[in-house]
Each structure stands twice: as C-alpha cells, then as structure tokens.
Amino acid sequence: MLVLPPVSVPSLRTSPTLLEISADNWRLASLVGVVVSALAVAALPADVAFWIVGALVALVAVAFVVNAYRRRYYGGLLVAPAIAVLFAMNIFPLLWSLGLSFFAYQSNRQSIWFVGLNNYIKVLTNDIAAADNWHALINTGMFVVLTVSAQMIVGFMLAMLFAKQFPLRKYLLILVLTPMMLSVVASGVFFTYYYDPTFGILSYAINSIAGGQFILMDSKAGAVAGIVFADAWMWSPFVMLLVLAGLVSVPKYLYEAAAIDRVSAWRRFWTITFPYIRGLLMLALLFRTIEAFKLADLVILLTKGGNDTMTISYHLIRIANEQNKTSEGAAISYIMLFMVIVLTNLYLYLANRRTRES
Amino acid sequence: MAADTSIWQRIGFRRSFGVAEAGWGRTLVVAGVSFVYFLPVLFIIFTAIKPQALALSVPPTLSPTSLFGLIPDQFVFTPTLENFSSVFSRVMTGGGQPEPTGFDRFFFNSIVIASASVLLALILGTLAAYGFSRYPLKGNDTYLFIILTTRMLPAIVVIIPVILMFRAVGLSGSYLGIILLYTAFNLAFTIWMMKSFFDELSTDVEDAARIDGSSGTRVFLKICLPQVVAGLAATFVFGLILTWNEFLFALLVTGPDTRTVPVAMNQAVSSGGRGTDWTLLAAIETLFLIPVFLVTFFLQEHLLRGVTFGTVRK
Structure with missing residues (x-):
C-alpha cells in the first residue's frame, strides 16, 4: 500500500486586530501610512515628501507581503512587484492624463480649468x-x-x-x-x-x-x-x-x-x-x-x-x-x-x- | 519511393515542419532569401566605411570590392575607417583640434540603461507571469488586460504626466528614472510572453515534486525555470531590442549625462543645418548595432531550442 509521508500543514494565522503591533498587520500599516504621508505632503517640500511617502509605501508593502506570506497567498505575492512598477510608471500617469482630458490645459500656460466632456x-x-x-x-x-x-x-x-x-x-x-x-x-x-x-x-x-x-x-x-x-x-x-x-x-x-x-x-x-x-x-x-x-x-x-x-x-x-x-x-x-x-x-x-x- | 520525390523534396523540403534535418539545398534557398532581406542593412554598413564625399554619389556606390570584376567599377568605392573615429572625436567647423563628441558616454549610458531595465523587467515579469499562471487571482484576466492596456496608448500621452512627475520628485535626467520607466515599458510584453510559456508547461512534474515535499520556491527555480529558458532568452532579446532603440522617452526624460545613443544620434546627424551627415549616421548605427547583434547571436541557441527535453507536455 502506498504510504504518503506526513505533511505538516501549519494552521493559518487569524488576522491581527487593528492595533496589534505585528509585521503582518497591514491595516495598521496602511492607516499610519495614509496619515503620515498626508501630513508630510501638506507640511514638507515636494522632494522631501516624495521620499517619506516612498518609505511609507514600502512599509505598507512589507506589511502586505508578510500578511500574504503567512496566509499562503502566493499569487498576489508574485504579481505585486510588477504591478507596483507598472502602477507608478504607467497606470498612474495614464490616470493623470485621463484626468487632464476633462480639463482645459495647455502645457505652455499656467491656467487650468474643468470643462467636463468638452x-x-x-x-x-x-x-x-x-x-x-x-x-x-x-x-x-x-x-x-x-x-x-x-x-x-x-x-x-x-x-x-x-x-x-x-x-x-x-x-x-x-x-x-x-x-x-x-x-x-x-x-x-x-x-x-x-x-x-x-x-x-x-x-x-x-x-x-x-x-x-x-x-x-x-x-x-x-x-x-x-x-x-x-x-x-x-x-x-x-x-x-x-x-x-x-x-x-x-x-x-x-x-x-x-x-x-x-x-x-x-x-x-x-x-x-x-x-x-x-x-x-x-x-x-x-x-x-x-x-x-x-x-x-x-x-x-x-x-x-x-x-x-x-x-x-x-x-x-x-x-x-x-x-x-x-x-x-x-x-x-x-x-x-x-x-x-x-x-x-x-x-x-x-x-x-x-x-x-x- | 523515388517516383514521388519532386525537385523540392530533393533539395531539402522533404517534410514541411518540425526540427528535422534538411540538406545544403535548403541552405542555398534560405541564403538567397536572407541575403536579399539583409541588403538594406548591408548598405548602411557599407555607407559607414565610405569616404564622405561618395555618400550621395549618382550612381550610388554599392560595394567596397569589385568581387573579382563582378561589379562594375562605377559602383565600387575605396573603404575607409575615418567615419568611425569621427563618431568619438571630430573637427568642429572652423578647424583646429578635434573635439570629443561624448559618444563614448552615450554608448555607456545605452548599455547600462538597457541592460538594467530589461533584466529588472525580466525578473519582475517572470515572477508575475508565474503567479498569473499557477496561482490565478480573482479577476486574473482583468489584471492581465489592464497590464496590456499600458502598452496601448501612444507614448506621447503617458510621457507628459511622467515628465511632470519626474520633475516634481527629482528623477528627471537620472539613471533611476529612465531605468524604472523602461522597466515598466517592458513589463507588459514580458508578462504576457512568459505567461504563454508557463501556461504551456505540463503541471504533472510540478505536482509530483510538490507531493514529494519540494517547496514552492524550489519547484519554481528547479523545475519551471529550466523549462522556459528558451522563453526567457526570447523575451530578453525582444526587450533589449525595443529598449535599445527607444527614442521618445529617452528624448524627453534623459538629461545631458544620461542621454542614450538614439537621441544623441538624432542630434549629431541633423545639427549644423547642413542636412543629414550620411556617413556619420551610418558609422554610429553600425557601432550601435554591434552589442545587440552579439547578444542576439549568443542567445540564439536558446532562442531556437525547443523546450521539449523529455518533459510531458499538455
């Protein structure tokens, strides 16, 4: 008779509560990320704020990665880095220009106003x-x-x-x-x-x-x-x-x-x-x-x-x-x-x- | 048997498909076709070794040798290597010492930027393709389609927000900026291409390895990757070729220190208002062709080798 070797399946962790400090608490990380980056963008010059926001995005990303890893969510884990680069360099600019298409904007002038579908x-x-x-x-x-x-x-x-x-x-x-x-x-x-x-x-x-x-x-x-x-x-x-x-x-x-x-x-x-x-x-x-x-x-x-x-x-x-x-x-x-x-x-x-x- | 072999079958077209052997007859036919296909490139290479005065001669000069009298004398020119040295340093108008043109730097930039971004896209894209293929997410096809959409818009539309964004965060004119931009530029193709290769692999071997206790990482590295080496090579070559020659992003996002060869080439041949400098353009292009040509040549084995080495296919 065929005997399969015993496979130990670790029990899946339950989600941490909101205020629990742990590496996979993505809810807390996202909350901190949003609040701190909003403050940084409001108070600091753009180039400094960019790197702070970048660091926070990295923090949230780490939380998501640890979370995905502990819950064996490999699909998301493998796809995430590529999606992140695509989002920053392609999808975000695409959405930006989608937004621009609803405004009257010329790149050689300062003025910009909303014109809807005009x-x-x-x-x-x-x-x-x-x-x-x-x-x-x-x-x-x-x-x-x-x-x-x-x-x-x-x-x-x-x-x-x-x-x-x-x-x-x-x-x-x-x-x-x-x-x-x-x-x-x-x-x-x-x-x-x-x-x-x-x-x-x-x-x-x-x-x-x-x-x-x-x-x-x-x-x-x-x-x-x-x-x-x-x-x-x-x-x-x-x-x-x-x-x-x-x-x-x-x-x-x-x-x-x-x-x-x-x-x-x-x-x-x-x-x-x-x-x-x-x-x-x-x-x-x-x-x-x-x-x-x-x-x-x-x-x-x-x-x-x-x-x-x-x-x-x-x-x-x-x-x-x-x-x-x-x-x-x-x-x-x-x-x-x-x-x-x-x-x-x-x-x-x-x-x-x-x-x-x- | 001999009765139904036609002339075509005898010169090597015996069976139409598959990696079968064919004889020298096939070589001759393909050599003819390939040579004709290659002629416009050959002309550019010959222009690179032409004396500048002959670039626009009528009748056009076509060959550096008369091929033992095969080509009439009016089509023959004496080859020179002068154009290649004037790529890197040339006498500017007014005479005096030759000045460096900075092309050594531009070649270095092109090599660094293209190889870094293609490798990065290959690593991220292969991981993502494996994820899409083996661990489908909810709405997998939608994600894949959104990724494809990033290739659909003309670059000019994406580039305006990208310029504004890069200026705001200081990435404009830096290596990091253009490398990330090119990585994203290559990702869509890499993911789609690698996914089609992963999809075609049989999962039987992987499942067997999993049952035997191999970890997911091990299955990916030791079982899946070796089977798609051909796909990796093909994707790398395509990505390299597209990135190597990309013009619009490079024109608008690189600074004087990070300028790539296509941009510099465009400026070098049309500056001065004297029209195109044909021999200089040909010399730059010939030099610029060499690295990507060599990479393609050395990866060709993988490019063409079938992925069938004893694995069960679907």
Missing part, C-alpha cells in the same frame, strides 16, 4: 479639428491592416523556411533578425535615401531600366507602399521569431505518427502544427496591432504626413507636443485607446472561443 465633444464633432482627426484615424486603420497583414505573412513564411535544422542556419537567421535591431531613427532616415528621387537606389534602378524620372513618394499609393514596406521589413522578423518558437516546440513524434498514418500536409498543419503556434501567433498579432496603431516615427521620417499619410499617432504628437494642446491630445488618445481595447477584446474573445472548442 474636449471629447470638440475632437469628435468640431468642424475643423474633427475632420482631421477622423481622416487620420481612417489612415491609421489602413496602415494597421496593411502593415500587420504584411508582417504576419512575411514573418510566417520566413519562419517556415527556418523551421528545420540545416547547415549555417544559425548565421542566416541572424541576418534576417538584424532589421529589427536597427534604430528606427537610422533605418527610417536611410529609407528616405533609398526612396529619394535624385540620389536614391530605388529610383536609380527603375530609371536605368525603364527610363524617365521615378518618384515613389509622389502619390498616396506610393507613399503608403513605401511606409508599409519599411515597417514590414523592420518587424516581420519579430513575427518570425514568435512563430519559430512555436514551430520548434512541436514534438517530433507527432509528425512521425502522422507520417505513419499518411496524413496529408494540409491536415498535418491544421491539426498538429497550428495548435502549437496559435498562442504565439495570437501574441504576435496582438502586439503588432497595438504597435501599428501607434505608427508615427516612420511617417515623420518618410513623408512628414504629406500625401495624405497622416496617422492618428503623428497627429497626436503634433497636437500635444507642437501645439501644446495637452488635454485635447489626451482626449484623442483615450478615444483611440477605447478603439484598441474593443479590437483586442475581439481578438482575445475569438482566441478563447477557439481554445474552448478544441
């Missing part, structure tokens, strides 16, 4: 501003569809090429990965050179073959093609790496079994390979879509928004940074965030439904 109404319906915004948004949608599909297709095909062991594979793979490692500043500037009508390689090649003067950036189609090509070239390796990580993790014996059963290549792909790469493919799609919505740097470098290639992100940089309309910019970005959230939820919903089916 910023949102203005960017969505105002005759002049809203038309630009909608236009930039439609352009962004176009860029998202074109760049993401180009990246997925090229990345997937590259991954298929590299999905086997062959001589020199290691050295060839690093060549394909290099475009991703270039700084956008450098590669964007060099793409302006490649596309340049007078000095550029592309124009030189086409002119010497077809004759005449070839200017890629002359039309909207050309300008869009130029931007999409540069973006897809830079980021297809990203998709490739994720897909490749999935492809090489498929156990070999599955293919061997499929070969014995004479399963067709098409079915082998959908029933064996695809389930293994689906998660990573979804991740690649998700992150590339989010990044594509933020496309601005290449547009700035290649066309400066000319030829009707203005994207919402670049438009936003202009409004928030060059025209100093901080709160209008915040309003636009929250409308944009809303759209991205709807889109990603749709992705995640579809992905989860697929998982449940299989």
Whole structure:
C-alpha cells in the first residue's frame, strides 16, 4: 500500500486586530501610512515628501507581503512587484492624463480649468479639428491592416523556411533578425535615401531600366507602399521569431505518427502544427496591432504626413507636443485607446472561443 | 519511393515542419532569401566605411570590392575607417583640434540603461507571469488586460504626466528614472510572453515534486525555470531590442549625462543645418548595432531550442 509521508500543514494565522503591533498587520500599516504621508505632503517640500511617502509605501508593502506570506497567498505575492512598477510608471500617469482630458490645459500656460466632456465633444464633432482627426484615424486603420497583414505573412513564411535544422542556419537567421535591431531613427532616415528621387537606389534602378524620372513618394499609393514596406521589413522578423518558437516546440513524434498514418500536409498543419503556434501567433498579432496603431516615427521620417499619410499617432504628437494642446491630445488618445481595447477584446474573445472548442 | 520525390523534396523540403534535418539545398534557398532581406542593412554598413564625399554619389556606390570584376567599377568605392573615429572625436567647423563628441558616454549610458531595465523587467515579469499562471487571482484576466492596456496608448500621452512627475520628485535626467520607466515599458510584453510559456508547461512534474515535499520556491527555480529558458532568452532579446532603440522617452526624460545613443544620434546627424551627415549616421548605427547583434547571436541557441527535453507536455 502506498504510504504518503506526513505533511505538516501549519494552521493559518487569524488576522491581527487593528492595533496589534505585528509585521503582518497591514491595516495598521496602511492607516499610519495614509496619515503620515498626508501630513508630510501638506507640511514638507515636494522632494522631501516624495521620499517619506516612498518609505511609507514600502512599509505598507512589507506589511502586505508578510500578511500574504503567512496566509499562503502566493499569487498576489508574485504579481505585486510588477504591478507596483507598472502602477507608478504607467497606470498612474495614464490616470493623470485621463484626468487632464476633462480639463482645459495647455502645457505652455499656467491656467487650468474643468470643462467636463468638452474636449471629447470638440475632437469628435468640431468642424475643423474633427475632420482631421477622423481622416487620420481612417489612415491609421489602413496602415494597421496593411502593415500587420504584411508582417504576419512575411514573418510566417520566413519562419517556415527556418523551421528545420540545416547547415549555417544559425548565421542566416541572424541576418534576417538584424532589421529589427536597427534604430528606427537610422533605418527610417536611410529609407528616405533609398526612396529619394535624385540620389536614391530605388529610383536609380527603375530609371536605368525603364527610363524617365521615378518618384515613389509622389502619390498616396506610393507613399503608403513605401511606409508599409519599411515597417514590414523592420518587424516581420519579430513575427518570425514568435512563430519559430512555436514551430520548434512541436514534438517530433507527432509528425512521425502522422507520417505513419499518411496524413496529408494540409491536415498535418491544421491539426498538429497550428495548435502549437496559435498562442504565439495570437501574441504576435496582438502586439503588432497595438504597435501599428501607434505608427508615427516612420511617417515623420518618410513623408512628414504629406500625401495624405497622416496617422492618428503623428497627429497626436503634433497636437500635444507642437501645439501644446495637452488635454485635447489626451482626449484623442483615450478615444483611440477605447478603439484598441474593443479590437483586442475581439481578438482575445475569438482566441478563447477557439481554445474552448478544441 | 523515388517516383514521388519532386525537385523540392530533393533539395531539402522533404517534410514541411518540425526540427528535422534538411540538406545544403535548403541552405542555398534560405541564403538567397536572407541575403536579399539583409541588403538594406548591408548598405548602411557599407555607407559607414565610405569616404564622405561618395555618400550621395549618382550612381550610388554599392560595394567596397569589385568581387573579382563582378561589379562594375562605377559602383565600387575605396573603404575607409575615418567615419568611425569621427563618431568619438571630430573637427568642429572652423578647424583646429578635434573635439570629443561624448559618444563614448552615450554608448555607456545605452548599455547600462538597457541592460538594467530589461533584466529588472525580466525578473519582475517572470515572477508575475508565474503567479498569473499557477496561482490565478480573482479577476486574473482583468489584471492581465489592464497590464496590456499600458502598452496601448501612444507614448506621447503617458510621457507628459511622467515628465511632470519626474520633475516634481527629482528623477528627471537620472539613471533611476529612465531605468524604472523602461522597466515598466517592458513589463507588459514580458508578462504576457512568459505567461504563454508557463501556461504551456505540463503541471504533472510540478505536482509530483510538490507531493514529494519540494517547496514552492524550489519547484519554481528547479523545475519551471529550466523549462522556459528558451522563453526567457526570447523575451530578453525582444526587450533589449525595443529598449535599445527607444527614442521618445529617452528624448524627453534623459538629461545631458544620461542621454542614450538614439537621441544623441538624432542630434549629431541633423545639427549644423547642413542636412543629414550620411556617413556619420551610418558609422554610429553600425557601432550601435554591434552589442545587440552579439547578444542576439549568443542567445540564439536558446532562442531556437525547443523546450521539449523529455518533459510531458499538455
């Protein structure tokens, strides 16, 4: 008979009462923290108060950690440090700018007053501003569809090429990965050179073959093609790496079994390979879509928004940074965030439904 | 058998998927594709060793060697290393002694900031991903989604409150500030990526170890982590590449002492109002590419090795 070794389970501690001094009394720690930091912020200069508040946050955090540890609440314990950094550096500023979007505030002026939803109404319906915004948004949608599909297709095909062991594979793979490692500043500037009508390689090649003067950036189609090509070239390796990580993790014996059963290549792909790469493919799609919505740097470098290639992100940089309309910019970005959230939820919903089916 | 081997199968496309062996035929095909894909980078590297006067020549000069007469003479230039030394010290307008440009400092900054923040994000993110995967909280998916949302807004929106916040507490222009900012910038991707790797591991081995009396820490360090080394390497490389080249945060948050190379590069090539200095830009970019290229190259083994070494998978 199987005898399990005796496992001693220490009894869970009951919560300490409010005024008990103990390391896991998070209620007392939070209370002290709130009172003392309120006093410090009110009485002391900002830079001193910051470190006092920081120390108190650390104290409260320690109390929570000890509390979680004694109650075996490991999930919270593991997640907490990452959430803390994200909160301080991302979520807090996000909420701050959400707040700003309800005020009239320009970063080059002192005045600030509450205007409620006026910023949102203005960017969505105002005759002049809203038309630009909608236009930039439609352009962004176009860029998202074109760049993401180009990246997925090229990345997937590259991954298929590299999905086997062959001589020199290691050295060839690093060549394909290099475009991703270039700084956008450098590669964007060099793409302006490649596309340049007078000095550029592309124009030189086409002119010497077809004759005449070839200017890629002359039309909207050309300008869009130029931007999409540069973006897809830079980021297809990203998709490739994720897909490749999935492809090489498929156990070999599955293919061997499929070969014995004479399963067709098409079915082998959908029933064996695809389930293994689906998660990573979804991740690649998700992150590339989010990044594509933020496309601005290449547009700035290649066309400066000319030829009707203005994207919402670049438009936003202009409004928030060059025209100093901080709160209008915040309003636009929250409308944009809303759209991205709807889109990603749709992705995640579809992905989860697929998982449940299989 | 010989009857149904097509030309494709004979040159190495025998079975479509899996880490199978393929021959030199596959190497040739992939080499062709890779070379074409690499051409724009190769051109930047060649521009870095071009004499400055030839940077904008028509027809463009393409190669430092004629490859035994394969490339016509008009496309060939004589290589020089002058551009690399002018990255670090160059003669400013008006002549005189060469002055240091401070790029050694900027390279140092880039290395310190990128490696510190990516490692920090990897440690915090892996712990969090393990937590999300093995000890789901109430509303686990909501937390994960909120984390993802932090990557959705354009940086410009987050950066204005961050600048105000950093100024108020004196983090503006310090290493700590930019490192923390980049850590947060990398966390979303790290958590999602590592969670997808942890989710794919079978929990059978872990459960067995727990029953045998291993502590939670031991299960994490000795059983889970070794199985996701490939994931850690991939996440590290992605994080490094994104952080290494990040421009907007660095432009607005770093001071003269903590400036990173992308910002300095942008200033160096467009200052003076004479348009882009192509050879200088190419030289900086080439030097800047080397560290991240080497890291990726050496982590590649892990990047590609399947995570299947005898463990039971779901």
